[in-house]
Amino acid sequence: MTSMYNESILVCVYYGPNGERLIKRGCKLAKMIKAPLYILTIDHKPFDELDAEKVFYIEQWKKLADEHKDAHFIMKDNEKRPVSKVIAEVARKKNVTQIVLGQTAQSRWQQITKGSIINDLLHDIPFVDLHIISVARYIRNDEGIYEKGVRAYLIKDGNQYKLSFNHTKDSEYEGIFFKEIGTDFDNGLFRFMKGTETLQVQVSDGIVTDFTNVDVSSAMSLNEED
Template sequence: MDTPCNESILVCVYYGPNGERLIKRGCKIANLMQAPLYILTIDPKPFDELDAEKVFYIEQWKEYANTHATAQFMMKDNESRPVSKVIAEVARENNITQIILGQTAHSRWEQITKGSIINALVREIPFVDLHIISVARYIRDEEGIYEKGIRAYLIKDGDRYNLSFNHHKDTLYEGIFFKEADTDFNHGIFRFMKDDETLQVQVTEGIVTELKNVDLQTAMIRDNADES
């Protein structure tokens, strides 16, 4: 696609809430430059082998792409090649001039490829601008406080919401539940989409009292106080 400044933006996202921030940054740059926007994620596993948590984020990214007139979501699954090779290939095929990467995704992909993705991209596509965005750590990296996310649902019950792991006709919200480690109760964080915004709410013994976005550090401090 030809644009007034002949720019094309590629946002590379990895699983976790940081993807939303990277995509919004990409949308902002694309709007300013009147440029097409591409959103890319890469996974070594086939799509049909991905867990509910990963599928949830992929669905979110597709929705974000649909809200931008010139955006396109792309997924490279069952991919055994180094991530830098795949990104470079996508960049060439779509005449990408600027690539946006998150710091967390960079670190994760370094582990996968056993090398620096930044240095590899500079060698592969030296004339593409790279933007490295500093982002907060993914919830699973918070010192092992939360277990792996699983698909869950919220059901309205009076002035509160009950957490369920089965879909019911009365289900209001579908999302991912991150249970606190080392507990037999359903304490943790429920992350879901509401009005095109990602929210994470506190769950205590399987109950959400209000749909108020919580800061993870605040939630952890409160939990530690309860334990003492």
């Protein structure tokens, strides 16, 4: 693919509900200027040591990359170098001219690198434009705030689905359950892939009655802990 502006775009994503939003922003920008798109995530642990939630997000990002014909997913695991150095290396190798970075990733990676990623990138790759996107760190909507997601499954039960935390032969959908804070019951959101579509559906007392997508748009303070 030849970019009409000789551009290429790198989207940096970290685990959480906002990676998809950043990727879609990058896809939109890449399509507009007809540029190749690279999606990068970095982890200091080896891939086989990642928990189920992180693996789930990586699988989603790969699927989103596959849906965009000129997108390429890059996973840098077991990475001990500062994150800014890894981003800069990928940017140079792929001739990247624009980087999309979320505030979530910036905040988290600052904790890892003990410094400012933005300043380091500006120093290491001054020829690249940086797009800093404001994103949410937690799932939250008008009805409540949700805990960190855990791996879960939906099992068909008549005209509805039961939430399960154990995989069985009857499990039809695999995803992440975000439990609503302040309840003793399994109330919250279940996030999963249905075909090529990512859905977030309401769970009430461990039951999903329909697959109406729940719009999650607002966010908690970026100063909160994961």
